[in-house]
Amino acid sequence: NAGVTQTPKFRVLKTGQSMTLLCAQDMNHEYMYWYRQDPGMGLRLIHYSVGEGTTAKGEVPDGYNVSRLKKQNFLLGLESAAPSQTSVYFCASSSGSIGYTFGSGTRLTVV
Protein backbone atom coordinates (compact mmCIF):
# COMPACT_ATOMS: atom_id res chain seq x y z
CA ASN A 1 0.00 0.00 0.00
CA ALA A 2 1.97 2.99 -1.32
CA GLY A 3 -0.21 5.84 0.03
CA VAL A 4 0.87 9.06 -1.70
CA THR A 5 3.66 8.87 -4.27
CA GLN A 6 5.43 11.92 -5.68
CA THR A 7 7.66 11.96 -8.74
CA PRO A 8 10.34 13.09 -9.25
CA LYS A 9 12.05 13.31 -5.85
CA PHE A 10 14.66 15.83 -7.01
CA ARG A 11 14.91 18.18 -9.95
CA VAL A 12 17.08 21.09 -11.04
CA LEU A 13 15.59 23.51 -13.56
CA LYS A 14 16.95 26.50 -15.37
CA THR A 15 15.03 29.75 -15.12
CA GLY A 16 12.28 29.78 -17.71
CA GLN A 17 12.02 26.01 -18.10
CA SER A 18 8.78 24.17 -17.48
CA MET A 19 8.04 20.97 -15.63
CA THR A 20 5.24 18.90 -14.14
CA LEU A 21 5.24 17.28 -10.71
CA LEU A 22 3.11 14.17 -10.42
CA CYS A 23 1.21 13.07 -7.33
CA ALA A 24 -0.57 9.72 -7.18
CA GLN A 25 -2.64 8.27 -4.32
CA ASP A 26 -4.10 4.79 -4.01
CA MET A 27 -6.49 5.42 -1.08
CA ASN A 28 -9.48 6.57 -3.16
CA HIS A 29 -9.34 9.97 -1.46
CA GLU A 30 -11.51 12.78 -2.80
CA TYR A 31 -9.32 15.68 -1.66
CA MET A 32 -5.80 16.39 -2.88
CA TYR A 33 -3.43 19.27 -2.11
CA TRP A 34 -0.12 20.77 -3.19
CA TYR A 35 1.97 22.60 -0.58
CA ARG A 36 5.39 24.17 -0.69
CA GLN A 37 7.74 24.24 2.28
CA ASP A 38 10.20 27.07 2.76
CA PRO A 39 12.45 27.70 5.79
CA GLY A 40 10.58 29.42 8.63
CA MET A 41 7.36 29.61 6.65
CA GLY A 42 5.94 26.18 7.25
CA LEU A 43 3.82 24.63 4.52
CA ARG A 44 1.83 26.96 2.31
CA LEU A 45 -1.06 25.76 0.17
CA ILE A 46 -0.59 26.27 -3.57
CA HIS A 47 -3.67 24.61 -5.10
CA TYR A 48 -6.12 21.96 -4.03
CA SER A 49 -8.87 19.75 -5.43
CA VAL A 50 -12.07 18.54 -3.78
CA GLY A 51 -12.73 15.88 -6.40
CA GLU A 52 -11.96 14.62 -9.89
CA GLY A 53 -12.14 17.41 -12.45
CA THR A 54 -12.08 20.21 -9.84
CA THR A 55 -9.27 22.53 -8.79
CA ALA A 56 -9.06 25.67 -6.64
CA LYS A 57 -6.43 28.23 -5.66
CA GLY A 58 -4.74 28.16 -2.30
CA GLU A 59 -2.63 30.74 -0.53
CA VAL A 60 0.26 31.00 -3.04
CA PRO A 61 -1.05 29.95 -6.50
CA ASP A 62 0.84 32.40 -8.74
CA GLY A 63 3.19 30.76 -11.23
CA TYR A 64 1.60 27.32 -10.85
CA ASN A 65 -1.17 25.39 -12.59
CA VAL A 66 -2.80 22.10 -11.63
CA SER A 67 -5.00 19.42 -13.14
CA ARG A 68 -7.02 16.54 -11.68
CA LEU A 69 -8.19 14.55 -14.68
CA LYS A 70 -8.23 11.28 -12.72
CA LYS A 71 -9.23 10.88 -9.09
CA GLN A 72 -5.96 9.28 -8.13
CA ASN A 73 -3.65 11.86 -9.77
CA PHE A 74 -2.98 15.53 -9.08
CA LEU A 75 -0.46 17.29 -11.31
CA LEU A 76 1.38 20.52 -10.48
CA GLY A 77 2.83 22.46 -13.39
CA LEU A 78 5.37 25.25 -13.57
CA GLU A 79 5.15 26.91 -16.96
CA SER A 80 8.18 29.21 -16.62
CA ALA A 81 10.25 28.41 -13.55
CA ALA A 82 11.71 31.22 -11.44
CA PRO A 83 14.35 31.06 -8.66
CA SER A 84 11.62 32.03 -6.17
CA GLN A 85 10.03 28.66 -6.87
CA THR A 86 13.02 26.83 -5.39
CA SER A 87 11.38 24.87 -2.59
CA VAL A 88 10.31 21.47 -1.35
CA TYR A 89 6.89 20.52 -2.70
CA PHE A 90 4.55 18.19 -0.85
CA CYS A 91 1.43 16.57 -2.14
CA ALA A 92 -1.23 15.34 0.27
CA SER A 93 -4.56 13.59 0.08
CA SER A 94 -7.55 13.30 2.40
CA SER A 95 -10.87 11.51 2.61
CA GLY A 96 -12.38 14.66 4.12
CA SER A 97 -11.94 13.49 7.67
CA ILE A 98 -9.30 14.89 10.00
CA GLY A 99 -5.74 14.71 8.78
CA TYR A 100 -3.88 14.35 5.52
CA THR A 101 -1.55 11.70 4.15
CA PHE A 102 1.53 13.35 2.71
CA GLY A 103 3.97 12.22 0.06
CA SER A 104 7.70 12.28 0.70
CA GLY A 105 8.26 15.50 -1.23
CA THR A 106 9.98 16.85 -4.34
CA ARG A 107 13.04 19.05 -3.87
CA LEU A 108 13.13 21.56 -6.72
CA THR A 109 15.98 23.94 -7.39
CA VAL A 110 15.66 26.67 -10.02
CA VAL A 111 18.96 28.18 -11.13
Added chain:
Amino acid sequence: DQQVKQNSPSLSVQEGRISILNCDYTNSMFDYFLWYKKYPAEGPTFLISISSIKDKNEDGRFTVFLNKSAKHLSLHIVPSQPGDSAVYFCAARGAAGNKLTFGGGNRVLVIP
Protein backbone atom coordinates in the same frame (compact mmCIF):
# COMPACT_ATOMS: atom_id res chain seq x y z
CA ASP B 1 -0.67 37.62 7.55
CA GLN B 2 0.08 34.31 9.24
CA GLN B 3 -3.06 32.80 10.73
CA VAL B 4 -1.10 30.10 12.54
CA LYS B 5 2.17 30.97 14.30
CA GLN B 6 4.75 28.91 16.08
CA ASN B 7 7.35 30.89 18.02
CA SER B 8 10.63 29.55 19.43
CA PRO B 9 11.75 27.78 16.25
CA SER B 10 13.97 25.29 18.07
CA LEU B 11 13.95 23.42 21.36
CA SER B 12 16.50 21.17 23.03
CA VAL B 13 15.43 18.85 25.84
CA GLN B 14 17.01 16.03 27.83
CA GLU B 15 15.71 12.51 27.26
CA GLY B 16 12.98 11.71 29.77
CA ARG B 17 11.98 15.34 30.34
CA ILE B 18 8.93 17.14 28.98
CA SER B 19 8.87 18.92 25.61
CA ILE B 20 6.32 21.72 25.25
CA LEU B 21 5.53 23.23 21.88
CA ASN B 22 3.28 26.25 21.49
CA CYS B 23 1.07 27.51 18.70
CA ASP B 24 -1.10 30.62 18.33
CA TYR B 25 -3.84 31.28 15.82
CA THR B 26 -5.96 34.23 14.78
CA ASN B 27 -8.98 32.73 12.98
CA SER B 28 -11.76 31.81 15.39
CA MET B 29 -13.50 29.78 12.65
CA PHE B 30 -10.96 26.96 12.72
CA ASP B 31 -12.75 23.79 13.83
CA TYR B 32 -9.86 21.35 14.31
CA PHE B 33 -6.24 21.71 15.27
CA LEU B 34 -3.57 19.17 14.43
CA TRP B 35 0.08 18.46 15.07
CA TYR B 36 2.32 16.89 12.47
CA LYS B 37 5.80 15.48 12.89
CA LYS B 38 8.40 15.63 10.13
CA TYR B 39 11.73 13.87 9.77
CA PRO B 40 14.32 15.08 7.21
CA ALA B 41 13.66 13.95 3.63
CA GLU B 42 10.20 12.63 4.58
CA GLY B 43 6.70 14.01 4.39
CA PRO B 44 4.89 15.20 7.52
CA THR B 45 3.01 12.52 9.45
CA PHE B 46 -0.08 13.08 11.55
CA LEU B 47 0.50 13.02 15.29
CA ILE B 48 -2.56 14.17 17.22
CA SER B 49 -5.58 16.44 16.80
CA ILE B 50 -8.13 18.28 18.90
CA SER B 51 -11.58 19.56 18.13
CA SER B 52 -12.32 23.21 18.83
CA ILE B 53 -14.99 22.12 21.31
CA LYS B 54 -12.48 20.25 23.47
CA ASP B 55 -9.73 21.58 25.70
CA LYS B 56 -7.53 18.50 25.95
CA ASN B 57 -6.74 15.37 23.97
CA GLU B 58 -4.26 12.72 25.01
CA ASP B 59 -2.65 9.89 23.06
CA GLY B 60 0.07 8.00 24.87
CA ARG B 61 3.01 10.32 25.48
CA PHE B 62 1.39 13.15 23.51
CA THR B 63 -1.16 15.61 24.89
CA VAL B 64 -2.58 18.64 23.15
CA PHE B 65 -4.19 21.47 25.10
CA LEU B 66 -6.46 24.08 23.57
CA ASN B 67 -7.25 27.49 25.09
CA LYS B 68 -9.88 29.00 22.80
CA SER B 69 -10.16 32.30 24.64
CA ALA B 70 -6.44 32.88 24.16
CA LYS B 71 -6.40 31.28 20.67
CA HIS B 72 -3.52 29.15 21.84
CA LEU B 73 -2.68 25.47 21.78
CA SER B 74 0.25 23.47 23.02
CA LEU B 75 1.69 20.00 22.51
CA HIS B 76 3.25 18.21 25.47
CA ILE B 77 5.52 15.23 24.93
CA VAL B 78 6.39 13.31 28.07
CA PRO B 79 8.70 11.59 28.49
CA SER B 80 10.72 12.84 25.52
CA GLN B 81 12.67 10.21 23.60
CA PRO B 82 15.54 10.56 21.08
CA GLY B 83 13.18 9.37 18.32
CA ASP B 84 11.07 12.47 18.98
CA SER B 85 13.82 14.63 17.46
CA ALA B 86 12.06 16.14 14.45
CA VAL B 87 10.28 19.25 13.21
CA TYR B 88 6.73 19.66 14.54
CA PHE B 89 4.09 21.61 12.66
CA CYS B 90 0.91 22.98 14.14
CA ALA B 91 -2.03 23.11 11.71
CA ALA B 92 -5.60 24.36 11.80
CA ARG B 93 -8.53 23.29 9.65
CA GLY B 94 -10.82 25.82 8.02
CA ALA B 95 -14.37 25.13 6.93
CA ALA B 96 -14.25 24.89 3.15
CA GLY B 97 -12.28 22.31 1.20
CA ASN B 98 -10.94 20.57 4.30
CA LYS B 99 -7.92 22.90 4.04
CA LEU B 100 -5.15 22.97 6.62
CA THR B 101 -3.18 26.13 7.47
CA PHE B 102 0.24 25.37 8.91
CA GLY B 103 2.55 27.19 11.28
CA GLY B 104 6.26 27.66 10.60
CA GLY B 105 7.38 24.62 12.55
CA ASN B 106 9.40 23.90 15.71
CA ARG B 107 12.60 21.88 15.59
CA VAL B 108 12.95 19.59 18.61
CA LEU B 109 16.20 17.92 19.60
CA VAL B 110 16.07 15.31 22.36
CA ILE B 111 19.48 14.80 23.91
CA PRO B 112 20.20 11.25 25.18
